[in-house]
Amino acid sequence: KPIEEKESYKWLESLKETESMFSDKLQIMIADRESDIYDLFTMPRRKNSHFLIRASQNRLLKDIDKKLFTALEKADAKGNLVIEVGRKKGQDSRLANLTVKYERLSIKAPKNTPKEIKDVSLNAILVEEREFSDGIEPIKWILLTTLEIASLEDALKYVRWYSYRWLIERFHFVLKSGCQIEKLQLGSSEQIQKALAMYSIMSSIILFITYKARIEPDSSAEEIFTKKELKVLYLLTHKKEYTSKNTITFKDSILYIAKLGGFLARKSDGNPGLKTIWLGYRKFYDIIQGVNLIKHFKYINT
Structure with missing residues (x-):
């Protein structure tokens, strides 16, 4: 059914609404896996409007015979980052040491999408906790963003931004x-x-x-x-x-x-x-x- 009739349309509406409120300001929508929607990737946006979301779907890539998650896992590590992880049920707050990888990838449009919906290129970041204590659920995030990654510092900054979601929650x-x-x-x-x-x-x-x-x-x-x-x-x-x-x-x-x-x-x-x-x-x-x-x-x- 049309995207306008789906519950996930709220993410597109949210982006449009914030664009109308802050037309002359840089805006970045940071969202969880629920917002991994191809229509969001391809919707028209202003130049100063971006998103940073956590991927939930292992999407097909263009030009290479791999999927999103596999391509990132096989990429070279670019650096490390330590973040604070909020307290969860049965687990105290802690510091997590994350390995960081990132690549510019072209994602293929899903099957059965209209012909006018094109493939899209996004920056993808994989952060993974490789050393952790028994009983700890390790962090593994794959983030997709329209923000430019010109250096490791850019990628680390975006991971920090996403990690602040738990404070907002x-x-x-x-x-x-x-x-x-x-x-x-x-x-x-x-x-x-x-x-x-x-x-x-x-x-x-x-x-x-x-x-x-x-x-x-x-x-x-x-x-x-x-x-x-x-x-x-x-x-x-x-x-x-x-x-x-x-x-x-x-x-x-x-x-x-x-x-x-x-x-x-x-x-x-x-x-x-x-x-x-x-x-x-x-x-x-x-x-x-x-x-x-x-x-x-x-x-x-x-």
């Missing part, structure tokens, strides 16, 4: 599961837009403090919290007054926040997750609002 996890944005019962699109803007800021804060605590655990908590907030946080979790002798690191402060959200902090628990940090942050924010209201009680009682 975590952002939406907080927005949906923590803020429960989909359950808001608002009366107009304007109200929805305002709520989405507010909760997006809150979700970004949760994401920032969660991963900063892991990347820079020993940095000062005063980078994000005021002294008053730290005093309240310390009192809530330690049941005693905070003094200047008590140094609170960023990791400490996020642990205290997570405990308010139900995190038990057992040795086997690892780092607190986004959900407990969100629950703790929301509770802490409400408490801070109450503390700020106390100084106005004299006006309420008159």
Whole structure:
């Protein structure tokens, strides 16, 4: 059936929509395997509009008797890259050492496509984790892009960009599961837009403090919290007054926040997750609002 009637048409619509919104800006659509659609490869695009997607189909190549995956696997390694892999169920976050290969390849149009649909040339990147511990699902990505690869640095940059997708997924996890944005019962699109803007800021804060605590655990908590907030946080979790002798690191402060959200902090628990940090942050924010209201009680009682 026509591409317009398929669910996958949303990827083409998304690209068109962003082109109309940012006509004078460089735009790059980064997407997962669901977007491996030949119609997306051949659709008309502006010169400053590109895509970087993960391949799911082992497509036939033009001029060589190989398929996409085989051609890349037999290519020479060009370099290596270390990236952070987000925590999965049963697996902690980790660093992965990836071997990187890339080639310019011509992909044949699928069978039964209209004659006007031509073959297309794309840059293809293979990144593969060859050394990994038992129980770890190794990374193996094949990426397709219209972006130019003039050097190894270009290829490494594009792999890093794709690797950031998991952070975006975590952002939406907080927005949906923590803020429960989909359950808001608002009366107009304007109200929805305002709520989405507010909760997006809150979700970004949760994401920032969660991963900063892991990347820079020993940095000062005063980078994000005021002294008053730290005093309240310390009192809530330690049941005693905070003094200047008590140094609170960023990791400490996020642990205290997570405990308010139900995190038990057992040795086997690892780092607190986004959900407990969100629950703790929301509770802490409400408490801070109450503390700020106390100084106005004299006006309420008159």
